[in-house]
Amino acid sequence: MDLFLDILLDTTTDTVKLIPFLFLTYLAMEYLENKAGEKTVDMLLNAGKKGPVIGGILGVFPQCGFSAAAANLYSGGVITVGTLLAVFLSTSDEMLPILISERAKAETVVIILGAKIVVGVAAGILADMVVRIVGSSKKRELHIHEMCEREHCHCEEGSILRSAFSHSIEIIGFIFLISLLLNIAVEFIGMEELVSTVSRYPVFSIFVAGLIGLIPNCAASVTITKLYLEGVLSVGCMFAGLLACAGIGLLVLFRTNRDWKKNAMILASLYGVSVAGGIIAQILF
Template sequence: MVDILIDSIKDVSKTLPILFIAFILVDYLVNVVNKDNRLIEKLSKYDCIGGAILGVIPQCGIPVAMAKLYSGGLISIGMLVAIFLSSSDEALIIIGAHPEKLPFMLKLIILKVIIGMIFGYLINAFIKEKRNRFKLYDISCDCSKCKDGKGIITRNIKFTLKIFIFLIITVFLINLGMDKIGEEGLYKLLGKNSYLQPVYASLIGMIPSCLSSVVLAEGFIKGAVGLGPLIAGLCANTGFGILVIFKELSVKKAFKIMLLVQTVSIIIGELIYILKFSF
């Protein structure tokens, strides 16, 4: 077991510098480009297209911000769902930290943007809601990373270490499972070769924590999670956005939105699994 832990730490340590640089770049670019909410305000005018593009930015702040705008009646439900479906929290950075996975990451981004746009417009076509025109609104994120007012270096060192610990735990458990019960046993446990895995993955993805996206991303890299389940889990992942929905809206409406996102995520995951789609 000690050897497995050491090997897991070695595997994850290789990605640590890339993770740190990626988090710093994303943090810096979002704060520069989105100064005074300019990026959000511009893309919000394009409804589901803008929402799907906003969603791929790997920060929990975007889903949180747009959930607040929706609760204030400022954006459509289709745009909100487009953002939720295209968002992946930290998963894209985890996948991109493996250089050989960069082409896959780019294809994943494109696919999730397309999914977000298509289902966003479909939902708007069937669900009509009154809303005001976009205006400035309190869209700050309340998560621990975004609330941390310290310098960009210090903030991202702390966040990188947090993700590093999550990764070690995730990789260790996967490696331990493969060692104890074998690859096939682990796949059977996780349902990799079962139509149920997209369902399991979507439930994991809905957990409002960056840990859920880390588990899905690293599970895919390690071969324990298939492409269909990965897409299902990442489409269901809303970061802390779903918490804002439950906080700001009635429980009944919040559950409807959650079930809507879950249903779309599972359908997409199952289609990819059944059709054996890959890229």
């Protein structure tokens, strides 16, 4: 019973931290949909190569809600898939606090953060280039209103504050439920034991580390970072796992964006780039 209460408390605490990010994101989206001028909207929709660069740099900061905010902005048509991918790859989740608390060398921290930014920006720019080539005739548009219609929130009947609050509460409930189930599963599976066992198989472990990193739970980034610092995981496993750690962003993406084919492609791209990055890091270091 005590264990369950601890899990419940941890899940509640982590979820509450997301509320400001989600509320401000939805507030900005509602403003764009209802108040912002056409020039402002066009500027955001046509940010071009700047989007992945900005996303890659901002994503590296330890903000648990940033990947969730990016997922919402992508689902609403505000940012490109490249910008979203850059954020997912560069986001540090709980990695940076663990590195600092464990007194990792400053050089190690800088290399890891720098590598995540470079990989995120490069992959994001490449993804946007592919999208422009494949669908060059299609003009991107905001489709925030479509999200409102799917959720039956009746946003048009109230203020943008009410709409933002309504969306935030709805998505927070979803995140809390899934996170609680994931935390229970992680507790009983034993994340550290699982990762330690896999690390005995050098090449295979990079692919598995990437899969573990995809788990939308802070336990993944915490475990991978700690085991790397303890010498249990190789540099390749560490990079593969931490590049794939998009935090709660993947949960929000699959909840808010109904184009499952695009979601699957983003997930596959995130995993593929993470594994490739891990293999390259293993060879170089």
